Amino acid sequence: MSEFLQFLFSGLTTGSIYAVSGLGLAIIYNASGVINFAQGDFLMIGGMATVALLAAGVPLPLAIVLAVLITVAVGACLQRFALAPAGDSDALALIIITIGASIFIQGIVLLLLDKNQHALASFSGDTPIAIGGASLLPQSLWVMGVGAVLVVLVAAFFRFTLLGKAIRATAANHMAAQLVGINTRFVLLVSFCLAALLGGLAGIVAAPITTTSYDLGLTLGMKGFVAATLGGLGSAFGAVAGGLLVGILEAMIAGYVSSAYKDAVPFVLIIVILLFRPQGLFGGRVIERV
Amino acid sequence: MKRALHPGLVATLVILVLLPFTFPNSYFFDVAIRVGLSAIAAIGLNLLMGFAGQVSIGHAGFLGIGAYASAILTSSYGWPPLAAMLGAAVLVALLAFLIAKPMLKLKGHALTIATLGFGIIVLIVLTNEGRWTGGPDGMSVGPLAVAGWQLGNEKQWYVLVALLLLVAIRLSLNLYDSPAGRALRALHGAEVAAKVAGIDTAAYKVRAFVISAVFASVAGSLTAHYSGFITPGLAGFLRSIELATMVVVGGMASTFGAVIGAALLTVLPQLLGGLESYEMVAFGLILMLTMIFLPRGLVPTLRERLRRAGK
Numbered sequence A: 001m002s003e004f005l006q007f008l009f010s011g012l013t014t015g016s017i018y019a020v021s022g023l024g025l026a027i028i029y030n031a032s033g034v035i036n037f038a039q040g041d042f043l044m045i046g047g048m049a050t051v052a053l054l055a056a057g058v059p060l061p062l063a064i065v066l067a068v069l070i071t072v073a074v075g076a077c078l079q080r081f082a083l084a085p086a087g088d089s090d091a092l093a094l095i096i097i098t099i100g101a102s103i104f105i106q107g108i109v110l111l112l113l114d115k116n117q118h119a120l121a122s123f124s125g126d127t128p129i130a131i132g133g134a135s136l137l138p139q140s141l142w143v144m145g146v147g148a149v150l151v152v153l154v155a156a157f158f159r160f161t162l163l164g165k166a167i168r169a170t171a172a173n174h175m176a177a178q179l180v181g182i183n184t185r186f187v188l189l190v191s192f193c194l195a196a197l198l199g200g201l202a203g204i205v206a207a208p209i210t211t212t213s214y215d216l217g218l219t220l221g222m223k224g225f226v227a228a229t230l231g232g233l234g235s236a237f238g239a240v241a242g243g244l245l246v247g248i249l250e251a252m253i254a255g256y257v258s259s260a261y262k263d264a265v266p267f268v269l270i271i272v273i274l275l276f277r278p279q280g281l282f283g284g285r286v287i288e289r290v
Numbered sequence B: 001m002k003r004a005l006h007p008g009l010v011a012t013l014v015i016l017v018l019l020p021f022t023f024p025n026s027y028f029f030d031v032a033i034r035v036g037l038s039a040i041a042a043i044g045l046n047l048l049m050g051f052a053g054q055v056s057i058g059h060a061g062f063l064g065i066g067a068y069a070s071a072i073l074t075s076s077y078g079w080p081p082l083a084a085m086l087g088a089a090v091l092v093a094l095l096a097f098l099i100a101k102p103m104l105k106l107k108g109h110a111l112t113i114a115t116l117g118f119g120i121i122v123l124i125v126l127t128n129e130g131r132w133t134g135g136p137d138g139m140s141v142g143p144l145a146v147a148g149w150q151l152g153n154e155k156q157w158y159v160l161v162a163l164l165l166l167v168a169i170r171l172s173l174n175l176y177d178s179p180a181g182r183a184l185r186a187l188h189g190a191e192v193a194a195k196v197a198g199i200d201t202a203a204y205k206v207r208a209f210v211i212s213a214v215f216a217s218v219a220g221s222l223t224a225h226y227s228g229f230i231t232p233g234l235a236g237f238l239r240s241i242e243l244a245t246m247v248v249v250g251g252m253a254s255t256f257g258a259v260i261g262a263a264l265l266t267v268l269p270q271l272l273g274g275l276e277s278y279e280m281v282a283f284g285l286i287l288m289l290t291m292i293f294l295p296r297g298l299v300p301t302l303r304e305r306l307r308r309a310g311k
Helices: A002-032 A039-055 A060-086 A091-112 A138-160 A162-172 A174-179 A184-210 A216-230 A236-256 A262-276 B007-022 B026-051 B060-077 B081-104 B108-128 B154-177 B179-189 B191-196 B201-227 B237-250 B255-271 B276-293 B298-310
Strands: A129-131 A134-136
Touching: A002 A039, A002 A134, A002 A138, A002 A162, A002 A184, A002 A216, A002 A236, A039 A060, A039 A091, A039 A184, A039 A216, A060 A091, A060 A184, A060 B276, A091 A216, A091 B108, A091 B237, A091 B276, A134 A138, A138 A162, A138 A184, A138 A236, A162 A174, A162 A184, A174 A184, A184 A216, A216 A236, A216 A262, A216 B108, A236 A262, A262 B081, A262 B108, B007 B026, B007 B154, B007 B255, B026 B154, B026 B201, B026 B237, B026 B255, B060 B081, B060 B108, B060 B201, B060 B237, B081 B108, B081 B201, B108 B237, B154 B179, B154 B201, B154 B255, B179 B201, B237 B255, B237 B276, B237 B298, B255 B276, B255 B298
Parallel strands: none
Antiparallel strands: A129 A134
């Protein structure tokens, strides 16, 4: 039982990271119809920028704020300078642009920093907390806590603020949103910034656990995507549930079956889900217009 | 419009014959051979991406399976290289056929993600099944020998790869001009319209998928024998992206575009000194800029310009 609990903790921790990453993807997908392959790189930038700033002597709280700002700036640039100029290109072209952006960002980070893996020090020590025979690292609590707070804040943002409502309106119907006077260009920019903000924060709290390196984004982004697709791309709740599910499944497979193949879990899962329930576990029925 | 001598094919032949005379040393042959091998894989991927409008970012998976199947069949089972290459191609064709039907039911980004998943699963298997593949350290592969005669130096390899490249171009052009090819292009344009016109879109997509996988497998087998040593990186994500970039930059649905894309993206890293960071920055920039400014790729855009200028 304690073994199961241990795997569950580890799964919930990584699952929270995937959930926040998936949430960012779902926000961008809803607002613009773009699958952002650079989502994972937002997490990487958050972690790497914090590491670099700390190394430059900046105190941790300031480093975190600056790293998040850097990530948001990258998100804004991605929308404004890479995706906006492509205009109404088909989805294929936009996907390729975000893939290009992802590779580009990784190259820049590699150029500015280095190839090594960096570990950020845990925020509140490494003394494990014993719960029911299993141990939980304080950093795991940070990850789950920050993840939960972000999810609640995002939900509140979409429900109660004018800007959040404008994003939802744009997601529902781009043209109609423009007709009622919503600045959809601005909405797109905001949704990219929001996704980058989520990614940056998740990347920073996760860095002490996952360690961070320039190519971390690929795996995290892909798993975030699996999470979002699993939950049905349209739904924010689905992305979060999907993320936790992927994390827990991965931890269980690693614990009970084979740790070598744990990384294959999400990808096998995604193919199975796409084939048998393309609308995701929680998504509504998709009716395609031609 | 089937012509025995396509002008582009003749031009390629002339270039391939003349090119070696400009090479000062074997390094140039080496680069040319690698351009050729990539071009064969890119032509295959172009059939899928350009003609059928299906993005694959896991295509290096097929390349990796071809390479490793050749390596394992020749080293562990003593198959002659050609038989191993054929065996690898049959294996990949079967695998592609089996996964094509369910996978091609997916649309747009879902298919892209599924191909990515496929590529990563192949990579994980190649990395983990160490007793067959040598794991992350890779394995060595014997030289390409036909009936006791061994392909030794770069010049012989150049001739072989040049011939195979011509065959690949010819096959691709044939497919492009055939009724099947027109059907495939219609798929990219408007799948629903193609269906309404009575085209069995699913069957054609499966065919494009299998053919493109076989091209990749053959390129993989040859790469394995040529380089003499393979690592799972051959099936990696970056390699898949590289192939997709070649197709996108050269121009989707253009056979010669795929060749030019392969040449550009193989030579460019050489000019950048093989530094990974520059390579990634350059690849990323090229992908983005091409999609923003030349969404149809180099060759189709230039052809259009020339046609307009000629009028």
